[in-house]
Amino acid sequence: MTYAYLFKYIIIGDTGVGKSCLLLQFTDKRFQPVHDLTIGVEFGARMVNIDGKQIKLQIWDTAGQESFRSITRSYYRGAAGALLVYDITRRETFNHLTSWLEDARQHSSSNMVIMLIGNKSDLESRRDVKREEGEAFAREHGLIFMETSAKTACNVEEAFINTAKEIYRKIQQGLFDVHNEANGIKIGPQQSIATSAGPGACPRNSRDTGSDSGCC
């Protein structure tokens, strides 16, 4: 139940690229072919293990519809990671990436880790965007890149976890100020007690606190 860190993620991209399906596959390990249109934002959470540390991912799955755009911008604030999703069978979703990226950069912390995701990799026969194009776009803009399939679950875990690994790496390099919540990172309840504990509040069970927390 306890965690060393909590990372806030946002999932962004055009409507219908499979953002909510990716989330559902990641949190519930299931696929739902027909999905309600997301209103504003939906949420999911899951614990992952990075380097032996429990990390809670708090995922904000935003509405992709153009008309919600101004609203979803409000939600970017304080995200540590973003999954920018396009649909490999629909080129226009790839073409819109630049505008999504601009939005993301403008409304969130500059350190935010962005994972570019080409979704629906199971629909190889209908592919409209080459894998290399995605890779090139990612390289050009300093993003991580993966192709996934929310339907077959291929690479879904990896996409979420690799993003977390990258954030974690940045924390260790000191690029993220973990005490500033605007960065989308929060220290888990046990860790924070190490810095602000009163007497008697020190956790007896320090299994998860890790070596560098200095607790107890």
Added chain:
Amino acid sequence: MSGKDGTETPVIAETSRTLEDGNCESDKNSESVDHSAMPESESELAASTGRRPEVKPSSDLETSKVQETVSKEETQTGWGYWGSWGKSLLSSASATVATVGQGISSVIEKAESSLGIPSPSEISSEVKVAAAETNTRENEDSSLGAGPFGVFSTISTAVQSTGKSVIAGGLDALEFIGKKTMDVIAEGDPGFKRTKGLMNRNATLSQVLREAKEKEELWTSNEVTMETDKNTHYGLLFDEFQGLSHLEALEMLSQESEIKVRSVLNSLSGDELETLKLELEQLKEAFSLAEFCDEEEEEKKGDEDFTKEVTELFSQLHVSTKPEKLTRARNTAYEWIKAVPAKTLAENKEEEKQLEGGNTEEVSKNSIEDIHAFAIRSLAELTACSIELFHKTAALVLHGQRQNVTAIERSQTLSQVTVVLCKELSFLSREFTTSLTTVGVKEKTDSLNPLITAVFLEASNSASYIQDAFQLLLPVLELSLIENRTESPTHELQVQKPLAQQ
């Protein structure tokens, strides 16, 4: 004592009366308590709390013991008292928050009606007597302090003494009551800190809740206790149902809207500014919460009624979100409660036959803990669903779909929704506590009462959260009002199309 009854501060008279309503079988004598003095506010209080406390038999024992040593109104230490009155105080406290700024006279009026205080002229002659009484009572209270009802008696002291200051100090006193109550309650239950925190307007609601949740997380991780313990932590459950996230998202929309509204206001001047301000003022009025004491002397409404009512209200909002998740959660809770008494009573009887006492206690103990856990869970779920609905509503209002309702109409509807939700929560909590008292007949009050307190506390917490979340919608509707003035109505049509179906 009969002479004293006539001069008691009405607050006290009224609380006695309220208890009596639920307690009439066990305590017919007290019928004589001075309710003739202010019949109006009495009935109003009863209606406003809407709470007919369920008095469990075991509390009578407790009551009669105390009765001998303490003045009459102090005898009402059973849960009925606490349940009815403590909550009405809580709700009037939060209602006050919403009303401040509406003009002192209306606040005082509200205070008078909800606390049952007659007009200043009427009361001034009685103040002295009340003061004297309070002094003696305080002494008596201290002797009670250590017992299981310590919390209660401190509160009653606070309120008794504030009874006087309300008259003297008006608004300040009201704030004091609110704060004092929160403080006192929090003392008795550290997990309640968040409501105390609500009084501190510097922190956002989600921060307050988050802190509470984190404390609980810490607590549960430190305590090497049973799995089941985790199931009764409201904050953790509320988060699990994504209540915190929706609240945070709602706050973001609210803040952003507020900034935009302010910048619009700054850009205007002269008549234009004045008319807009006037319109915004009207909107704000819809947000000063409607009284909780609607005429409805609601008896148990049918299951469908809540569903129908909320669904209808939402259709009036003209936003494409439906409260199905909420109503489903609510109906599940009711079904569960309905199944409880029959089940556990039957179990107990069987057990009794087989084992003759002894283990029966074990069985019912599990049951009351089960009920308690389920109650807390349901309250957390319903609150989370309610806040999710408010968040979705905010998103859809800002999204600017169909605008054949005005922002003011929407605000009024939302205000009604808030009232309905809070009523539902209080009703549900009563169902749970009834169930607890029925199943826990044989329990010691020491083990039963804390569970009942917890349910009542979390129910009133839930109501506060919902009311605070409702307030977050104000800037959103303000912005919507402003945008509707400036935008031509043709714009929205294309926007709502894709949303209508998929």
